[in-house]
Amino acid sequence: MNPESLYPFLSTEQGETGSVVADVRASTEEKAAEIVALRESLVDLHGERLVRCARQMAACFQGGGRLFGFGNGGSSTDARQIQELHVSPPPRGRPLPAISLPHDVATVTALSNDVSFDVVFARQLAALAVAGDIAVGLSTSGGSENLLRAFEEANRRRMMTVGFTGYDGGRMAQAGTIDHLFIVPSSSVHRIQEAQTTLYHVLWELTQQALRGRL
Known part of the structure; x- marks a missing residue:
């Protein structure tokens, strides 16, 4: 089957489809350049903080601590990825x-139904x-109530x-409950x-390096 019959917008013919392809290419290049520049800026912004953390x-971990990750939506997927990165490196x-706390579905739904999603x-x-355990929370806005309450509990x-x-x-930067906060501007x-x-x-x-005594 000809791919163009399934995806006509990929056609390189002149005219409207060619314009669409050019727009998609320009948008993709712009986004790629944006994330590369943002990632490079994080070295100066967070390099020393990453080492301390x-x-x-x-x-x-050397003292027997465990990591608990949490977040909502896409950030819950990141929490799961952090879990897998540590457990199965x-x-x-x-x-x-x-x-990864969000992936205990029975507990999350029970608490949401019986008490409040905030807790x-x-x-x-x-x-x-x-x-001695580690609480790792992820948010894009920094304003998730259930994360803020989790950090309060972690502090207690x-x-x-x-x-x-x-x-x-956001509110995470104002809470005063987070030892190491990494803000993506x-x-x-x-x-x-x-x-x-x-x-x-x-x-x-870096944590792996620190565990080996190389940091």
Whole structure:
């Protein structure tokens, strides 16, 4: 089957379809350049903070601590990716204990139905976490109530707290409950989440280095 019969907008013929392809190409190139520049800016913005955070995370893991990740929507997928990165790392990586709170569907739906969606992560931390564990929350806006309450609970339990957010940091930047806050200075949800992915992968790599005594 000819691909153009399925995707006529990919035609290179002159006219309207050619204009559409040119617009798509220009938009793609612009977005790619935008995320590359944003990721490069994070080195100066967060480089030293990443190293400090990685050293503290390594100390928590060495002391028997576990990581609890949480977020809403696309950020819940990032929380799951953080869990998998730690529990089942690439070759030569050290497996580390991590849990993605949004993916305990029974608990999340029970708390949402019986109490409030605002407490779904805080209640899980209250039940599972102890001092010396690590709370990692992700948000694009920084204003999610259930994340803010989770960080409050993490503080009460003397956990290490790590946050990822966008824009100007939102309420997460004002809360005073997050030990290491990584703000991606962008107003695009897509660019924020792409940059956050880079940040938590770099943080994982640095933590692995710290566990080996190389950081």
